[in-house]
Amino acid sequence: MEAILVAAFALVGDVIMMIKDAKTASTEKHADIVGRLNAARAKLAEAADAAHQALVEESEATRQALDAARKP
Amino acid sequence: MRDSFLVAVLGACVAALLFIGCAPGTDGLRQACANTSTLLADTYGGTTALYRADQKALRSSIKTDTIGALTARAAAHDQAFSSTLAILDTKREAVEVVCSYADAIDAGGMKNKVAELVAQVVQLATDIARAAADFQKAVK
Numbered sequence: 454m455e456a457i458l459v460a461a462f463a464l465v466g467d468v469i470m471m472i473k474d475a476k477t478a479s480t481e482k483h484a485d486i487v488g489r490l491n492a493a494r495a496k497l498a499e500a501a502d503a504a505h506q507a508l509v510e511e512s513e514a515t516r517q518a519l520d521a522a523r524k525p
Numbered sequence: 526m527r528d529s530f531l532v533a534v535l536g537a538c539v540a541a542l543l544f545i546g547c548a549p550g551t552d553g554l555r556q557a558c559a560n561t562s563t564l565l566a567d568t569y570g571g572t573t574a575l576y577r578a579d580q581k582a583l584r585s586s587i588k589t590d591t592i593g594a595l596t597a598r599a600a601a602h603d604q605a606f607s608s609t610l611a612i613l614d615t616k617r618e619a620v621e622v623v624c625s626y627a628d629a630i631d632a633g634g635m636k637n638k639v640a641e642l643v644a645q646v647v648q649l650a651t652d653i654a655r656a657a658a659d660f661q662k663a664v665k
Contacts, residue, residue, distance in 0.1 A: 486555045490624065493562035500569035501617060504610055507573045508603070511580035515599045518584040522592050 551627045557646040558624035564650055565620060568657045569613055576606045579664045605663035612656040616649050623649070 583599050626642050 483552055486552050486559065490555045490559040490562065493559040493566065494621075494624075497562045497566040497569070497617065497620075500566040500573070501614065504569045504573040504576075504613070507577055508606055508610065511577055512599075512603050515580050515584055518587055519592055519596050519599065522587045522589060 551630050554627045554630070554642055557643045558620065561620055561646045561650045565613065565617060565653050568653050572609055572657055572660050575661065575664060602664055605660055609656055609660040613653065616653050619649055
């Protein structure tokens with residue numbers, strides 16, 4: 454009976470450690486993915502701003518070049 | 526005694542499965558959002574590079590007798606790029622809304638919403654690719 458109890462507690466201990474390890478691994482994976490998503494969002498914001506800036510700059514440069522070419 | 530032990534072990538196993546099983550749901554959504562955000566950023570970058578090259582080519586081909594045609598062409602290309610940016614901006618807002626659901630799911634246990642949201646992100650990715658292809662056609 455005593456041996457069964459010891460074995461049972463050891464098994465429960467192993468299961469608790471497995472839960473702890475699984476939770477730690479899951480938390481680390483979760484943090485990694487959240488970090489990658491935040492990095493992707495930052496890259497997206499930068500790319501969107503650059504696109505709008507390009508529209509203003511390139512369009513204005515073309516307009517000025519065409520205006521200059523029109524002058525006699 | 527034996528029954529109590531079995532219940533304790535089973536309970537622990539279920540708890541472990543819940544710990545492991547809950548995370549991939551929102552992680553899958555966050556991963557899909559990260560991939561779509563990267564795709565969207567690359568699409569912004571790609572179309573911008575194309576627009577810059579197109580405008581430089583227009584400016585370098587200015588000749589007095591083609592100013593009228595070039596002016597019209599430049600205006601059309603500006604319009605095409607503006608329309609593409611408007612579409613991408615709309616998709617960006619949608620991506621942000623979908624991505625923000627991950628936190629709500631974690632907080633409220635809305636795990637059943639994950640598959641639906643991932644499908645929405647995939648649809649957004651398809652729309653973004655289509656918008657980029659349309660712009661490429663417009664400037665050719």
